[in-house]
Amino acid sequence: MSQTPELVVKDLHVSVEGKEILKGLSLEIAKGEIHAIMGPNGSGKSTFANTLMGHPKYEVTSGEILFRGESILEMETDERARAGLFMAFQYPVAIPGLTFASFLRAAINARIAPTAGEDGKMPTKKGIAPKEFRKLMLEQMAVLKMDEKFATRYLNDGFSGGEKKRAEILQMALLKPTIAIMDETDSGLDIDALRIVSEGVNTLSGPDLGVLVITHYNRILNYIKPHKVHVMINGRIELSGGPELALELESKGYDWVREEVDAR
Ligand SMILES: Nc1ncnc2c1ncn2[C@@H]1O[C@H](COP(=O)(O)OP(=O)(O)O)[C@@H](O)[C@H]1O
Ligand SMILES: [Mg+2]
Numbered sequence: 674m675s676q677t678p679e680l681v682v683k684d685l686h687v688s689v690e691g692k693e694i695l696k697g698l699s700l701e702i703a704k705g706e707i708h709a710i711m712g713p714n715g716s717g718k719s720t721f722a723n724t725l726m727g728h729p730k731y732e733v734t735s736g737e738i739l740f741r742g743e744s745i746l747e748m749e750t751d752e753r754a755r756a757g758l759f760m761a762f763q764y765p766v767a768i769p770g771l772t773f774a775s776f777l778r779a780a781i782n783a784r785i786a787p788t789a790g791e792d793g794k795m796p797t798k799k800g801i802a803p804k805e806f807r808k809l810m811l812e813q814m815a816v817l818k819m820d821e822k823f824a825t826r827y828l829n830d831g832f833s834g835g836e837k838k839r840a841e842i843l844q845m846a847l848l849k850p851t852i853a854i855m856d857e858t859d860s861g862l863d864i865d866a867l868r869i870v871s872e873g874v875n876t877l878s879g880p881d882l883g884v885l886v887i888t889h890y891n892r893i894l895n896y897i898k899p900h901k902v903h904v905m906i907n908g909r910i911e912l913s914g915g916p917e918l919a920l921e922l923e924s925k926g927y928d929w930v931r932e933e934v935d936a937r
Contacts, residue, residue, distance in 0.1 A: 677742060678703040679883055680758075680852050685736035687717075687724050687908075693734070694720045696908035702852060705880040709894055709919065710887045712905030713927050718887045721905070722856040726760045727753050741851070755784055759850030761841040773840060774824040777847055778806045784848050813846040817873060835865040842873030852883040857893060871896030891923040904930050 678701040687695035694717045702708050712718055724731040725738065727750040738745050745753055754760075768776070782800030801809075810824060819839060829837060845853055855870065867890075874897050878884055886897060894902070894916070902918040903910045906927065911934050912918070922930075 676703060679741055680885075681737075681739040683737045683739070685721075685724070685738065686734045687720055688732045688734050689720060689730060694908050695724065697736070698905075698909055700903065700910060702883045702885055704851060704883045705878075706901065707874070707878055707884045707886065707897060707899045708901045708903065709897070709899040710885065710903045710905050710910070711889065711891070711894075711919065711922055714889060716905045717908040718889070718905055719856055720908075722760060722854050722885075722887055725753075725758065725854055726750050751783065754848075754850075757851035759845055759848055759853040761845065761853075761855050768828040769830045771828045772824065773826050773828050773843075774807075774810060776828045777810060777824075777844060778803070780844060781806065781809075781847055810843075810847065813843060817842060817846060817876060819843060834863055835869055838866045838869045838873075842869065842877070845873070846877055850882070852885065853877075854885045855887065857886065857888040857890065867893055868896065891919055894919040906931055906934055 680700075680702040682698060682700045685695050685698040686693060687698075698717075698721060700708070700710075710718055710721070720731060724733065727745070727748060733746055740753070740756060740758060745756070745758070748756070778801065785800065811821065814821060814824065817839075823836070823839065823843075826832070826836075829840070832840065841855075853874075855874070857870070871893060874884055874886070886893065886899065888894070898916055899919070900915070902914055902916060902922075904912040904918070904922065904927070912930050914921075
């Protein structure tokens with residue numbers, strides 16, 4: 674494959690509150706590929722995920738992020754999402770009174786919504802019709818083997834860890850991103866939730882989707898087979914390899930990577 678990767682990160686430096694966290698991170702992800710970033714706690718994995726989505730707290734001091742050939746550094750989070758970058762909602766809030774289905778429909782409408790015209794006015798476009806949305810949602814729920822009742826639940830209100838993950842995956846299925854970023858920071862990710870995420874990613878992955886799974890658990894990689902595994906140490910990707918690298922990290926930990934880096 675000689676296509677240009679959809680996501681190209683070049684020598685990225687990022688500071689949080691004046692402290693440099695990412696120190697020259699480079700990475701390329703093409704559609705159809707599953708990548709995993711692994712690394713010890715505090716190495717900057719979540720900083721990278723948040724930077725990709727344009728969290729205002731994360732300041733890019735140098736380097737570049739190209740998505741489909743264009744810099745996204747000046748783009749707001751919602752523009753990035755509309756362009757086809759997806760990040761599972763990290764801090765899902767419970768919104769009693771808003772059903773999950775309504776939330777999803779709003780999310781789709783935001784994704785397909787045109788931006789304001791030069792006069793600053795929004796075009797009068799109604800978005801996806803309720804009936805059409807329902808059909809689409811039920812189709813995807815069937816693909817993901819989800820209970821239809823799930824859609825009528827209130828958003829995250831009393832969702833278990835596994836149900837939150839289910840919600841994330843369904844959102845991803847409906848939004849059809851080009852690149853999906855999943856930061857599995859959740860220390861409460863039990864085996865059920867892990868399985869849901871993995872099955873979802875495996876079901877949805879294909880030639881049109883690139884996936885970046887960020888994790889400090891090796892165990893998710895027992896369920897998702899990444900094409901490439903990257904090791905992040907102290908704000909940089911220091912080592913990349915195939916799926917066998919995940920196994921090596923599982924048995925040997927991270928110290929040997931650190932020693933190799935120090936010896937360079
Ligand atoms: N929002 C933030 N405010 C302050 N410090 C942060 C913030 N996000 C990350 N950091 C700091 O950046 C470093 C890397 O953290 P993080 O990106 O969460 O690592 P990882 O996800 O690999 O565990 C840590 O030292 C952390 O304290
Ligand atoms: Mg993290």
